[in-house]
Amino acid sequence: MAVGASPIQALYELKDGWIYLGCRPGDEEELAKAVGATKSTISDISKAVKGRTSGEIQKKISNISGSSIVFPQTLKKIRSDRTRGVKSRDSNWLNSGSHRLSRGEHPSGYMATICEPTWVRPASSPINKLSAAPWPGEHTRSVLKEHGISEEEIEELIQIGAASSGWSVLRHYLPL
Numbered sequence: 001m002a003v004g005a006s007p008i009q010a011l012y013e014l015k016d017g018w019i020y021l022g023c024r025p026g027d028e029e030e031l032a033k034a035v036g037a038t039k040s041t042i043s044d045i046s047k048a049v050k051g052r053t054s055g056e057i058q059k060k061i062s063n064i065s066g067s068s069i070v071f072p073q074t075l076k077k078i079r080s081d082r083t084r085g086v087k088s089r090d091s092n093w094l095n096s097g098s099h100r101l102s103r104g105e106h107p108s109g110y111m112a113t114i115c116e117p118t119w120v121r122p123a124s125s126p127i128n129k130l131s132a133a134p135w136p137g138e139h140t141r142s143v144l145k146e147h148g149i150s151e152e153e154i155e156e157l158i159q160i161g162a163a164s165s166g167w168s169v170l171r172h173y174l175p176l
Helices: 028-035 042-049 054-061 075-082 140-146 151-159
Strands: 002-006 009-014 017-022 068-070 101-105 111-115
Touching (some): 009 042, 017 054, 028 054, 075 101
Antiparallel strands (some): 002 009, 009 017, 101 111
């Protein structure tokens, strides 16, 4: 069994599970030949790979430049493996993989799962939770005051539209 838009961009069922197999456009014939399929269709390639393991397929396609296989996971599994719970706030609880997720309340009021700032994972310092961005215009008055502008001048700038203390159309984060 296989699912996909084309034979070079599809999910294939193998002996040891499902894989996503990706190749570059124009590699259909080379892929079919590599896996022993008679035609370069999803159906024929699916039949050719059905009884094989992911290791065997990886080896067979290794000479096709730009080809690779990936083991697909459900969103539930990814969240289970990579979402940090409220109780586990230690520094490097997950020091493998390319990302780490946090689940919490978004400023919109909805629960959201977001990537944490894990682009750098030093072993000696914690990965800190990012705080929400300030509301649009939240600091307008304080920044203008810091630059010596009086309260009357700030009010005038807001009145003429040169400065703003919030969104003129929406008063909340999207979505609501």
